[in-house]
Amino acid sequence: MSSKTIFEKIVDREIPARIVHETETTLAFLDAHPLAPGHTLVIPKQPYEHLQDLPPELSADLFETVHELTPIVETAVDADATTIGINNGEAAGQEVPHVHAHIIPRFEGDDSGP
Ligand code: 5GP
Numbered sequence: 600m601s602s603k604t605i606f607e608k609i610v611d612r613e614i615p616a617r618i619v620h621e622t623e624t625t626l627a628f629l630d631a632h633p634l635a636p637g638h639t640l641v642i643p644k645q646p647y648e649h650l651q652d653l654p655p656e657l658s659a660d661l662f663e664t665v666h667e668l669t670p671i672v673e674t675a676v677d678a679d680a681t682t683i684g685i686n687n688g689e690a691a692g693q694e695v696p697h698v699h700a701h702i703i704p705r706f707e708g709d710d711s712g713p
Contacts, residue, residue: 606697607646620671624657625664630701635709637676639702641665648696650687665700678704 609616610626617629619639630638641664643657653661669681682703686693 604646604695604697606640606642606695606699610642610644620664620668622660622664624660627664627668634701635676635678635704635706637672637678637702637704639668639672641668641700641702643698646697648698650685650698653698661698661700665702669702672702672704676704679707680705 603611603613605614608614609618609628616631618626619629620627620641624644625641626644627639627641630640641661643653643661645657647653647657650658665683669683672678673681682701682705684701684703685698686701687698
């Protein structure tokens with residue numbers, strides 16, 4: 600029986616996703632249930648559950664990808680700003696047990712925030 604998370608299956612191309620960016624260690628794809636147009640998830644390819652489980656170099660890679668993609672996502676959907684966040688643990692609302700950063704485009708007067 601497979602114990603892969605849904606995000607590992609996306610990394611392994613076993614289930615489809617709208618992949619927008621890939622590096623050797625990270626993958627970014629559109630959220631299946633976006634809080635706003637362009638809502639993007641950035642994950643380490645390796646299946647760590649919590650942010651603090653990530654080796655520092657992978658944490659740096661993750662944030663480098665978030666840093667690089669944020670202005671691209673904003674421009675793509677003509678957003679005014681972005682909310683960037685990680686639900687780190689079940690009690691914080693983490694539904695998928697594989698570290699992921701949300702890049703959520705924000706628009707003046709919207710209601711998409713956490
Ligand atoms: P969390 O609540 O764990 O921080 O966020 C999980 C996110 O993953 C949610 O925003 C949810 O819409 C998204 N998600 C869950 N399953 C899938 C999937 O199979 N594909 C994609 N692209 N996003 C998913």
